[in-house]
Amino acid sequence: MITKEEIQLARECIDFARMEGASAARITLTKSIENLVATLNGEVDKVTRCADRSMSIALFVDGRYGAFSINKLDRTTLKDFIHRAAATVRMLTPDEFRSLPDPARYCTSARTGLEMGLYDVNWETVEPADRTRMALNAAATGRVKDARLVSEEGEYSDSEYDVYLIDSQGLECRHSETSFDYGVEVTIEDESGNKYSDYWWTASPRLADFDPSDCGLTAVKRASGQFGAEPAPSGRYNMVIGAEVSSRLVTPMLNALNANSIQQGNSFLVGSEGKQLFAKGFSLLDEPWREGETGSKLFDSEGVCTVQAPIVKEGVVQHYFVNSYMAAKTGMAPTTDDASRPRLPGWPRDGLDRNSLMKMCGNGILVTDFNGGNCNMTTGDFSYGISGQLFENGKPVRPVHGMLMTGNFLKLWKSFLASGTDFRPCATKLIPSLAFSNVDFSG
């Protein structure tokens, strides 16, 4: 955890900046420790211990702005660093729109860093032997019967992360969290020697809620579910996308709502605020104040209070993500710099999952993984490689891979049919299984 001495040093850096002529400054001090045990085929393969400290410094000098960072945190080095940073800022072009945020928008409730309940004090009690045990117990090696396991790479890690933010207007806030993570990738062979690979992962901020024991077996099950996969005929299908990958369809929307992209015209959602662009069933909420839940936080990167509010409500875009710079530059009202913990609620009712969505659709393609692809941010056109299952009468009938899903995000979300409530709570974007109609697939 960040020490009192380090906090004092951060405060001194604000003073150093003032002495160098800065009209304003913001210091972001981060500190983290991570312990990792990697396994290969059921044996320990790698052990690492990482300890990081870093200070980021935003400087506002003579109407100009610069951003700097350093990981040598002794007083003498920092003083010289800020001296050189201020000199660099003075060489840049003045920018009248750069300033610290309005202090009235600052977060004042994140004093200890523990407010969100994401720091587990049990983190300090985890011993090297515990890490090894958890890493080995999660592996599928020795527990698999139906397929030949060619390779299994697992990675257990636990970490502590602490961030402390202050600025020259009196901002002071802190966020601390722990995380326990496990991820595994397997490669298996079928009887003909064809290889199939897949993965699974889990995470929790609390040790007591962390259970990776089925991860290896889940990855094997996913890989063996692809035995014999081949492309389905090209055409338009209903699509159900599994909760493990559905955030891939939401992330470009969030990026397109960022004022940085809007201001540059590099967004397919320019001019979308307040408009009914999507199906009425599609809503997207930002819920950053859920104590104890992954992704929750009280402030953004400028120290501004996060907001619990809809991003898209019944198909209507509610707001963009506008930091203080973009607000000044564009005249838009400032919000936060990004979504914190987006959640897509169930529709038309709670309690649905991928199976009920497949039943609802009847026939179509269930997408369980992506392989490459991209989105043109100016038009919203996308094309992604996919794999999954062809389903008929609501039931998977055979695996598919080597197919491309092609379309446009504005059209795709107009063809939104339904959403489940089966999102993975270990993810920072809480996106459940989703169903769409008339999606182009080629194979």
Place this chain on the structure above:
Amino acid sequence: MKDRLETFGVSREQIRTIVAEGLKGGNWCDLYFEQTVYNDLLLRDGVVASGGFHLDYGCGIRVLNGEKTGYAYSESTDFTSLMDAARAARSIAGRSSAFGRGNAVAAPSRPYSEQLAWSDADKKQLSKWLEQLETAVRRREPRTQKVIAMLSWSESDIVMYNSLDELSSDSRPLGSVSMTVIFCQGNQTEQRSVSRSLRCGREMLCQSLIEELASDAADGLDDSFAARRPRGGQMSVVMAAGASGILLHEAMGHAFEADFNRKGQSIFCDKMGQRICKRGINIIDDATVPGNRGSLQYDDEGVPGQKTYMVEDGILTSYLHDRISAAFYGVEPTGNGRRESFRYNPIPRMRTTYMESGSDGTLQDLIASVRKGVYVDKFANGEVRIGEGDFTFYVNRGYLIENGRLTQPVKDINIIGNGPQALADIVAVASDLKIDDGTWTCGKEQSVAVSCGIPSVLIKNLTVGGE
């Protein structure tokens, strides 16, 4: 060398002691000291009003016991901190095997130099260069709406020491220019991204680079506005020379990395010595291309940079090795042990990956031989599944080929296939090898600078995604 160690405040005797501490837990120990200063300037809305610099400093300590790795790092390089890190790294246990010196190439020449050192740069002059770049784009193309351009440069001082008492050092410059331009025509918007990245000094910031980048960004814009998605399906694909080398990197190069083969994951793990593509095809991973983004004097394990033939005359002849895989296979390391920074242990990574020119004529010859297919001019990115060998590449720009001629411009489509199959399906290789100098970054577990290249090639039977 003495000066370089002094940068990190340690003596030769001290690093010997630290390595001896690490060796209590294994049969190999190495140290990787790094100081990187990264600078950037951002042009947006016509002015360079944002910039900064970032200092990263520390030392990674690795202890190997056979193929097993213990790793720790310290952001302080005082003797006490490094001894603590060595004790943390030696906590790995396992079986032992011998590690060779691996100096397959003696006394490598440095494949980069700075005629004009970045550290002497006048930032106002650099800002002016970026502004001239925007002016050149706007002069060339009046439909220019917005320009964002970033100039970044870094200088990394590296010192490596290992339990064979080998001490090596490297000083790596890297300069990069990236530009995204938004063009508007009526209610249509088109985005172009271009870049250059070289291991050299600021002499790269010349007038000719301004003209090249402006040309790359603006040329062929009418076709981009007219481009459509084609009907999807299986067809022949002609890939343009240069950036299409991403195909080699993603679809083949990763599968040649020795860690994936050592673990049995790669589809090429049982293909060593076998024919995997047509005669005459040579595929190389090279650390010696002068000034190239992927070039290295030494890799991050202190092994000299070198040129490695992976495929010779269509036969798979070598994987890409770090010290662990080289010891496993009983071969010399190939200088492919690379890492993002001192925070990471090295693993086999590519450098500059390319295919040598062939003898099947010109790009025009290849296009003329196709009745129905796609010509790919610019790829954006790609991804591969190592086990299956399946790959997907996103095409920014291209054209339909109909009866041997380029016809309808196409964009925003994917091409999918299988690496070994695509390699076997290369039916023609032109004589126009071009190595691309874009800001290619490989993201296998860690980010490292790479580059790629290829001559124009014709591949039969790839799946093209479309309407």
